[in-house]
Amino acid sequence: MTPIRILLITCILALVATLVFIRQQTEPNSSAPLSTQGGDFTLNSAEGPVSLRDFRGQAVVLYIGYTYCPDVCPLSLAILGQALKQLPEEDAARVQGLFISVDPERDSLEHLRDYARFFHPSLIGLTADKATLDQVVQQYGAFYRRVEMRDSAMEYAVDHSSRLYLINPKGELVGSLSHSSSPDLLLRRIQELLND
Amino acid sequence: MRFSRMLAGLSLLASSTLLAQSPIEIEEAYVRAVPPTQANTAAFMRLINTSDQDISLVAAQAEVSAVTELHTHLEVEGVMQMRQIDQIIIPAQGQAELRPGGLHVMLIGLNKALTEGEMTSLQLRFSDDSNIEIALPVKSVMSGMMPHGHHKH
Ligand SMILES: [Cu+2]
Numbered sequence: 001m002t003p004i005r006i007l008l009i010t011c012i013l014a015l016v017a018t019l020v021f022i023r024q025q026t027e028p029n030s031s032a033p034l035s036t037q038g039g040d041f042t043l044n045s046a047e048g049p050v051s052l053r054d055f056r057g058q059a060v061v062l063y064i065g066y067t068y069c070p071d072v073c074p075l076s077l078a079i080l081g082q083a084l085k086q087l088p089e090e091d092a093a094r095v096q097g098l099f100i101s102v103d104p105e106r107d108s109l110e111h112l113r114d115y116a117r118f119f120h121p122s123l124i125g126l127t128a129d130k131a132t133l134d135q136v137v138q139q140y141g142a143f144y145r146r147v148e149m150r151d152s153a154m155e156y157a158v159d160h161s162s163r164l165y166l167i168n169p170k171g172e173l174v175g176s177l178s179h180s181s182s183p184d185l186l187l188r189r190i191q192e193l194l195n196d
Numbered sequence: 197m198r199f200s201r202m203l204a205g206l207s208l209l210a211s212s213t214l215l216a217q218s219p220i221e222i223e224e225a226y227v228r229a230v231p232p233t234q235a236n237t238a239a240f241m242r243l244i245n246t247s248d249q250d251i252s253l254v255a256a257q258a259e260v261s262a263v264t265e266l267h268t269h270l271e272v273e274g275v276m277q278m279r280q281i282d283q284i285i286i287p288a289q290g291q292a293e294l295r296p297g298g299l300h301v302m303l304i305g306l307n308k309a310l311t312e313g314e315m316t317s318l319q320l321r322f323s324d325d326s327n328i329e330i331a332l333p334v335k336s337v338m339s340g341m342m343p344h345g346h347h348k349h
Contacts, residue, residue, distance in 0.1 A: 070238035071269060071296035071337075072276050074228065078337035111233050118231035143275055152280040153263035153304045154236075159277045179297075183338075 038165070038173025041136045043100060043126040046113035050126055052171055055096045059193035060167035061186070064142045065160055066103035067115050072162045072179045073099075074119070080164060081120035082183035083190060092122070094169070095190055100136065101127040102144040103158050140165055140173065168193045218326035219247035220286065225332040226340050227258075227316055228296075232309040236261070238300040239318055239332065240340065242293055245286040252283035252323040253292070259317045262305030269298055283323065296340070310334045 042051040052060065061080055065073035080097050087095060099116045101107040104127040107115075112125025127133065137144055144160040163176040166189055174193065177186055225241035239258070245251050256264045266284055270277045276297075284299055286292045294300050301318065310316065314334045321327050 067234060068236060069276070070236070070267070070278065070300055070302060071228070074230075074337045075296050082338060114231050114233045147277070149280055152265055154265075154280075154302070157278040159275050161274050162276050163274075 037139065038167060038171075039139050040171065041132070041139065043128045043132065043136070044109055045124055045126050046109040050098075050124060052167070056171055057094070057169050059095045059169055059190055060098060060165075060171075061095065061190065062098045062100065062140070062165040062167060063163070064100045064102060064137065064140070064144070064165075065162065066101050066158045067107050067111065068103060068154060068158070069160070076162060076164055076179040077116070077119040077123065079179065079181060079183050079186055081123065083186040084120045084122065086183065086187050087190065091191065091194055094194055095122075097123040099123060099125045100133070101125065102133050102137065102160060104128065104130070104133070166190070166193060168196055218322065218328050219324070220245055220251060220253075220320075220322055220326065220328060222320075222328065222330055225318070225330055226335040227260075227303065227310060227318075227332055228340055229310050229312040229334045229336050230306070234309075235306055236302065236304045237306065237310060238267070238296075238302055240294045240296065240300055241330075241332070242291055243284070243286045244291045245288060247324075248288050249324075250285055250288050252285045253320055254283050254323050255321040256301045257319045257321075258301070258303045260306055260308055260310065261303035262307065263303075264318075265302045265304060267300050267302040269300070271297065296337070312336050312339075 040052045042049050063076050063080065065076065067073065077099060084092055084095060084097060097120060101112055107127055109127065112127060116123035116125035142161045142163065144158055147157050147159055149155060149157055162179045164186060165173060166175045168174050177189065221244040223242040223244065225239065227239045228237045230237045243253060253266065256266065258264045266281050268279055268281050270279065284292050292299065312334055315331050316334060317329055317331050319327060319329045
């Protein structure tokens with residue numbers, strides 16, 4: 001190899017390295033608005049730890065709420081239960097519904113199991129310590145906060161966002177639906193996830 | 197005891213219940229069915245004021261819960277916020293809708309499981325000092341959302 005060629009290669013390598021470096025520097029910024037990127041998590045169920053990656057190859061519908069919630073949580077889970085019941089059997093086996101409680105103080109694992117099953121036998125109820133929940137909530141662009149109810153026998157409420165998160169068989173978050181969606185719409189979106 | 201059960205039976209027949217000359221009528225009342233281990237639930241209904249004055253629902257007492265409160269649910273930028281309120285105003289010659297995602301009667305500390313198809317009773321107290329006791333069915337979330345004979349004018 002001639003010295004000129006070595007110099008040339010060195011220059012090219014330096015240029016590539018610089019470009020890669022610039023890309024790495026700018027990439028976190030350009031993807032910063034995508035705080036709702038989803039991703040894996042591990043939470044507790046009455047039957048032991050459950051991770052999102054356990055359901056690779058399955059579509060996952062995820063809802064975040066709490067069982068003291070009087071209407072939008074049961075409504076969302078009822079929509080999910082209804083959609084699952086309408087799926088053909090071979091498709092239903094490829095879908096997993098998950099309910100994450102952001103009220104671990106009141107929602108025991110046993111209660112969450114029974115509560116989830118009430119809406120569909122396959123639904124799994126999950127929760128964790130606050131730090132773990134905060135991480136999952138942030139990953140999915142959700143929100144919750146504890147609010148004291150001074151004169152109420154409830155003592156506190158948990159304000160929370162209310163979305164049905166749609167996760168494809170690769171474990172990627174691809175969208176979400178509100179609790180005012182129909183079971184039919186959710187059914188169609190689940191079928192899209194399976195056919196992708 | 198026997199009398200109130202008879203009343204409960206009577207109100208089963210009629211979709212609206214009107215007792216003790218209260219100018220308030222109640223339609224499509226139901227309590228949401230919950231899993232056996234659930235400590236609370238909510239009741240929903242339409243309150244109709246046939247008088248020329250505003251009247252408020254100021255208190256409620258359910259037969260199946262230790263505490264019964266009036267609540268609302270606000271949606272602020274996609275965040276659901278449940279809050280206790282003092283009263284639910286029913287405007288003169290108007291109505292108030294208690295429905296999922298909004299106003300509700302909150303039943304806290306259930307002393308029994310509420311299974312779909314059962315009947316339970318609820319006492320309502322209004323600002324004009326009238327009281328109404330209604331018998332209302334326990335319904336699942338989905339069937340509660342789609343009451344039969346729900347007509348929009
Ligand atoms: Cu409430």
